[in-house]
Amino acid sequence: xxxxxxxxxxxxxxxxxxxxxKQSAAKAWANADANAATITSRDSLNVxxxxxxxxxxxxxxxxxxxxxxxxxxxxxxxxxGPQNCPIMAYNKDADVKTTSGNRWYATSTSYTLxxxxxxxSVMYLGDLA
Amino acid sequence: xxxxxxxxxxxxxxxxDITVTVGAxxxxxxxxxLTKVWGxxxxxxxxxxxxxxxxxxxDLATGRSQFNFTNxxxxxxxxxxxxxxxxxxxxxxxxxxxxxxxxLATGSVQTTTEDNAAAGTAEDARYVTVSVRGGLA
Numbered sequence: 001x002x003x004x005x006x007x008x009x010x011x012x013x014x015x016x017x018x019x020x021x022k023q024s025a026a027k028a029w030a031n032a033d034a035n036a037a038t039i040t041s042r043d044s045l046n047v048x049x050x051x052x053x054x055x056x057x058x059x060x061x062x063x064x065x066x067x068x069x070x071x072x073x074x075x076x077x078x079x080x081g082p083q084n085c086p087i088m089a090y091n092k093d094a095d096v097k098t099t100s101g102n103r104w105y106a107t108s109t110s111y112t113l114x115x116x117x118x119x120x121s122v123m124y125l126g127d128l129a
Numbered sequence: 130x131x132x133x134x135x136x137x138x139x140x141x142x143x144x145x146d147i148t149v150t151v152g153a154x155x156x157x158x159x160x161x162x163l164t165k166v167w168g169x170x171x172x173x174x175x176x177x178x179x180x181x182x183x184x185x186x187x188d189l190a191t192g193r194s195q196f197n198f199t200n201x202x203x204x205x206x207x208x209x210x211x212x213x214x215x216x217x218x219x220x221x222x223x224x225x226x227x228x229x230x231x232x233l234a235t236g237s238v239q240t241t242t243e244d245n246a247a248a249g250t251a252e253d254a255r256y257v258t259v260s261v262r263g264g265l266a
Contacts, residue, residue, distance in 0.1 A: 003137040008148040009159070012131040018149045025162025027151065029208040029262040042206035043263055045161045064155040074210045078231045082193055082241040083251075085229030109227045109243055119233065121208040123262060128152030 017127070027066065028124040034058045034106070034116035035079070047122075056106045056113035060122050064129065065099040071126030075104050077117025086114045088122075099129065145265075165207075166198055166261035172213075172242070172253045192242045192251025200265050201235045207263025209233060213242045213254040226254050235266065 009018050030044035039050035039058060051059035075088030086106040095103045106116050138159075140146040147159045168180030175188045184199040213228035232239040240259055244252040 001136045002134075003139060004133065004135040005139045005141040006147060007141045008156075009138075010150045015150075015153060017151050017153075025151070025157075025159065026164065026262055027157075027162065029162075031206045031208045031263075043204065043208070045262070046157065064152060067152070076210050076229055078229060082231040082239060083249075085227075085231060085241055087227065087229075109249060119231070121210060121230070123208055123210055128155050 024125065026123050026125055027064075027071075027128050028060075028062050028122075030060065030120075030122050032120050033118045034077070034104075034120040035118045039116075046124075046128075051103075052116075053103065055115060057103060058106075058116055058120070059101055059103040061101040062099075062124070066124065067099070067127040067129045069097050069099055071124055073102060073125070074123045076121050077106060078119040079106075079115060079117045086117050087111075088117070088120065161264075162262075164260050164262055165200075165202065165265055166196070166238075167259065168196060169256065169258045170194070170196075171255050172240075172257050173255050178256075188253075189239065190251070191253055193239060194257070195232075195237050195239045196259055197237045198235075198261075202261065203235065203264040203266045205233045205235055207233065207261050209238055209259065209261050211240045211257065211259045213240070213258075214256040215244070215252065215254050226252065228254065228257060230259065 028046035030041045030047040032041045046063045048063040049061045089105045145160045149159045151157045166182045168183045169178040182199045185197045187195040209230040211230040213226045215226045227243040242254045244250045
């Protein structure tokens with residue numbers, strides 16, 4: 001078995017992203033109370049801030065932008081216990097999904113708007129700019 | 130293009146701290162982007178299809194399960210995602226099911242699954258996935 005001890009890995013051209021064979025890391029993720037007066041990440045990677053659009057809607061803003069808008073993204077929420085988990089939905093027809101983030105809606109399983117989740121988890125997969 | 134073949138990568142200064150180039154100029158810590166827990170489960174008979182860093186799963190009630198981590202997260206502020214499907218090996222979209230993650234703890238997380246056709250009705254699923262990103266203890 002071989003082991004490489006190193007602090008920084010950079011592609012050989014000095015500029016390109018490093019390729020991990022048959023693996024891909026998440027480019028952004030965060031956990032936040034999206035129902036707070038001011039939404040801030042409890043913990044995060046590459047998320048600069050959250051935007052509060054009022055009841056049932058909030059946005060995530062990335063520190064470093066994605067390379068394009070074709071990235072995959074996931075959101076999941078809890079609003080107080082296992083029987084109170086709003087859906088975090090995205091409306092592709094009405095909302096702007098940009099390279100620097102997107103807007104989420106909180107809905108019930110019958111698709112009515114509900115309060116923002118107190119435990120909101122988001123994740124973004126794809127290539128960074 | 131150059132390639133390094135190696136079995137283990139360890140930070141020289143700090144074991145879990147390796148900086149990689151992830152965009153044209155953007156760098157990030159490799160450890161932060163890696164998924165720390167993942168698994169896919171049949172929660173009708175409580176068996177794992179495949180899993181990473183999950184020591185066991187518990188059936189708490191209809192539509193509720195707990196996944197216990199082998200190595201704990203450092204805090205309860207991690208990012209977690211879960212999806213479910215009532216049945217597997219079918220293309221019927223009516224088999225979709227609502228699923229969420231709840232009751233975050235450093236050593237475990239729970240999922241709740243509900244029947245989409247009867248909103249709010251707890252129901253076990255034959256295919257549930259769960260994944261976690263954050264820092265390990």
